[in-house]
Amino acid sequence: MSFTSRIAYAAVPVTADPRAENVPGAPAALDWEATLAFRRHLWSLGFGVAEAMDTAQRGAGLDYAATRELIRRSAAEARSAGGQIVAGVGTDQLPPGPASLGDIRKAYAEQLEDVQQAGAAPVLMCSRHLAAAARGPEDYRQVYGELIERADGKVLLHWLGEAFDPALAGYWGTDETVEEIIAAHADRIDGIKMSLLDDAREVALRRRLPAGVRMYTGDDFNYPSLIKGDGSGHSDALLGVLATIAQPASLALRALDRGDVDEYDRILAPTVPLARHLFSAPTYYYKTGIVFLNWLAGHQDHFVMVGGLQSGRSPAHLAELIDLARAAGVLGETDRTAARIQAWKTTVGWNR
Numbered sequence: 001m002s003f004t005s006r007i008a009y010a011a012v013p014v015t016a017d018p019r020a021e022n023v024p025g026a027p028a029a030l031d032w033e034a035t036l037a038f039r040r041h042l043w044s045l046g047f048g049v050a051e052a053m054d055t056a057q058r059g060a061g062l063d064y065a066a067t068r069e070l071i072r073r074s075a076a077e078a079r080s081a082g083g084q085i086v087a088g089v090g091t092d093q094l095p096p097g098p099a100s101l102g103d104i105r106k107a108y109a110e111q112l113e114d115v116q117q118a119g120a121a122p123v124l125m126c127s128r129h130l131a132a133a134a135r136g137p138e139d140y141r142q143v144y145g146e147l148i149e150r151a152d153g154k155v156l157l158h159w160l161g162e163a164f165d166p167a168l169a170g171y172w173g174t175d176e177t178v179e180e181i182i183a184a185h186a187d188r189i190d191g192i193k194m195s196l197l198d199d200a201r202e203v204a205l206r207r208r209l210p211a212g213v214r215m216y217t218g219d220d221f222n223y224p225s226l227i228k229g230d231g232s233g234h235s236d237a238l239l240g241v242l243a244t245i246a247q248p249a250s251l252a253l254r255a256l257d258r259g260d261v262d263e264y265d266r267i268l269a270p271t272v273p274l275a276r277h278l279f280s281a282p283t284y285y286y287k288t289g290i291v292f293l294n295w296l297a298g299h300q301d302h303f304v305m306v307g308g309l310q311s312g313r314s315p316a317h318l319a320e321l322i323d324l325a326r327a328a329g330v331l332g333e334t335d336r337t338a339a340r341i342q343a344w345k346t347t348v349g350w351n352r
Contacts, residue, residue, distance in 0.1 A: 001046055002046050002048070002084065003046050003253045003254070003256075003257055004257045005253070005256050005257045006227055006234070006236050006237060006253060006256065007048065007214070007216070007236040007237070008046070008047050008048065008227075008236065008237040008238075008239075008242065008249070008253060009047065009048040009049065009050040009084070009086060009216070009237065009238040009239075009242075010042050010047045010048070010049060010050065010239065010240075010242035010243045010246060011050040011053040011054070011055035011056070011218075011238060011239060011240040011242070011243065012038060012039060012042065012049055012050065012051065012053075012055060012056060012243050013038075013055050013056060013057070013243060013287060013290050013291050013294065014028075014030050014035050014056045014057060014062060014070065014306065015030060015031045015034040015035045015038065015291075015294075015299075015300045016028070016029065016030060016031060016302075016304045016305050016306045017029040017030055017031045018031070018301075018302040018304040022061075022304060022305070022306045022307065022308065023307070023308050024061070024307050024308045025307075026307075027063050027065065027066065028057075028061055028062045028063050028066040028306040028307070029066075029306070030066060030070065030306070031300070032073060034299070034300045034301070035070070035073075035074075036073060036074065036077050037299070038243075038294065038299050038300075039051075039074055039077060039078075039081075039083070040077065040081055040083075041246070041299065042083075042242075042243070042246055043078070043081045043082075043083030043084075044081075045246050045247070045250040046250055046253065046254070047242060047246065047249075047250070048083065048084030048085060048086065049074065049078065049083060049084065049085045049086075050085075050086050050087075050088075050123065050238050051070065051071055051074045051075070051085055051086065051087040051088070051120060052067050052070055052071050052074075052087050052088040053088045053123065053125070053158075053238075053240075054088075054125075054160065054164060054165070054240070054287075055240040055243060055286075055287060055290065056070065056088075057287055057305070057306055057307060057309065058088060058090060058092060058125070059090075059092055059128065059165065060284070060287065060307060060309060061305065061306040061307020061308070061309055062306055062307075063092075064092055064093035064111075066306075067088075067092070068114050071087045071114065071115055071118045071120060072114075072118045074087070074118075074120075075087070075118040075119040075120045076118075076119075078119075078120070079119060085119075085120045085121070086120055086121040086122070086123050086156060086238075087115045087118065087120035087121070087122065087123065088115075088123050088125045088158070089108060089111040089112045089115050089122045089123060089124050089125060089147075090107075090108070090111060090125040090126075090127055091104050091107035091108055091111070091127040091128075091129045091130065092128075093107055093110065093111070094107050094129055098129075098132060098133065099129040099132075099133055100133065101130075101133055101134075101139060101142075101143065103129075104127060104129050104130050104133060104143060105143055105146060105147075107127075107129070108124075108127070108143065108147050109147065109150060112124075112147060112150060112151060116151070116152050121153070121154070121155070121156070121190070122151060122155045122156070123155070123156040123157075123158050123193065123238075124144065124147060124148070124155050124156065124157050124158060125158045125160070126158060126159065126160045126165075126168050126171050128165070128167040128168065130143060131167060131168050131169075131170070131171055132167070134173060136173050137172065137173035137174055137176075137177040137180075139173075140171075140172050140173055140177050140178075140181070141177065141180065141181055141184075144157075144181050145181065145184065145185065148181075148185045148188050148189065149185070149188070151188065153188075154188055154189060154190040155188065155189060155190065156189070156190050156191055156192065156193060156216065156238070157178065157181070157182070157189060157191070157192040157193070158192070158193045158195075158218075159171065159172075159178060159192060159193065159194050159195060159196065159218075160195045160218070161195055161196035161197060161198075163196075163197055163281070163283040164195055164283050164284060165284065166284075178192070179205070179208060182209065182210065182213055183210060186210040186212065186213055187212075189213050190213070190214060191209075191213055191214030191215060191216050191236065192205075192209075192213070192214075192215060192216065193216040193217075193218045193238040194215065194216070194217065194218055194219070195218030195219065195220075196218075196219070197219055197220070197221050197222075197279075197283075198219070199219055199221075199222035199225065199226055202215065202217060202219060202222075202226060202235065203226070203230070203232075206232075206233060206235060207232050207233065214235075214236050215233075215235045215236065216235065216236045216237060216238040217235035217236070217237055217238070217239065218238055218239060218240075219239075220239060220240060220241040220275050220276075220278070220279045220286070221272075221275065221276055221279065223237065223239055223241065223268075223275070224252075224264075224265065224268040224269070224271075224272065227253075227256075228256070228261065228264065228265075240279075240286065240287075240290065241271075241275045241278065241279070243290055243294075244274070244275075244278065244289075244290050244293050244294075244325070244330060245268075245271045245274070245275070245328060245330055246330075247329070247330060248267050248268065248270075248271055248328065248329050248330065249267075249268065249271070251267050252264045252267040252268045255267065270327050270328045270329065271328040271329075271330070273324050273327070273328070274321070274324040274325055274327070274328040274330070277289075277317075277320060277321060277324050278290065278321065278324075280317075284312075285309070285312035285313055287305070287309060287312070288305065288309055288310060288311075288312035288313040288318075289313055289317070289318065289321050291303065291305050291309075291310070292310075292313070292318055292321065293321065293325055293330065293331070295340065296322070296325075296331055296337050296340050296341060296344075297330065297331055297332070297337065298334070298336055298337070303344070315348040315349075315350045318344070319345075319350055322341060
């Protein structure tokens with residue numbers, strides 16, 4: 001059952017097929033059953049699924065052919081499970097490098113159609129191509145305005161900061177541009193996901209949003225206070241960290257549903273050091289830690305990632321992640337987990 005006081009989408013990783021190549025530059029090959037099983041797990045805990053976002057390695061090994069199939073399969077699974085699903089719309093089917101605004105519009109429109117045909121609600125993701133091609137705020141207003149009006153229903157906007165993707169530095173041209181886009185299309189926008197790791201900036205924008213437009217926090221450092229809110233409102237959630245802390249986060253959100261704020265705070269407090277380490281610089285590689293913990297927790301049978309991204313974090317980083325995950329209550333003390341930790345330590349020579 002979904003939560004009653006907040007909307008909470010977990011941005012989810014994918015599980016690679018360990019028998020396939022899945023090396024840098026190779027087409028992504030997924031283990032579909034393990035990938036979909038993890039989504040069923042999240043739905044059973046009350047979360048919605050944010051599919052094919054940066055947590056699923058968009059722009060980091062997941063090519064668009066695999067992305068389209070992932071959205072199609074996940075949306076069908078959501079219908080069977082009665083789960084909520086949104087999915088990312090971008091321009092990553094275009095080749096790397098320069099693209100014209102016309103090509104960017106066509107790419108966005110193609111992905112929007114794919115997501116809507118699959119039956120998921122669209123999340124309009126930031127585009128590296130648009131960041132490079134836009135000459136100023138007017139280009140963003142025109143591209144997003146056309147896309148929003150093309151959609152069959154309401155959309156979510158997605159503001160991903162340069163900590164997550166340096167190619168998106170200076171997105172929108174000015175901060176005011178995104179507010180202008182929201183104001184011009186408020187009746188067609190469900191909300192905006194803000195992933196800048198700047199809680200004060202998020203609260204300030206949240207207070208200025210038109211009535212009926214939600215703020216979805218993507219702040220994996222400050223999510224407890226942003227979701228809890230203040231006297232002027234709260235943020236809903238669309239977070240990558242929820243894929244790792246799903247069990248305690250579900251309990252915390254149920255406590256918030258009951259109005260038990262102290263219990264909410266108590267449960268989430270030990271997850272924050274884990275999240276801050278998981279998303280530490282270079283933040284781009286946070287996906288490696290999420291998949292590593294999913295393997296240790298038993299959600300997949302190996303630590304292999306598409307694009308070879310399992311090499312994105314050092315043994316020292318991952319060893320500390322184990323300790324923080326235990327303290328946060330997201331790793332059970334099972335024989336399987338202990339055996340996998342020991343196998344990993346042996347493989348990487350971590351004997352400290």
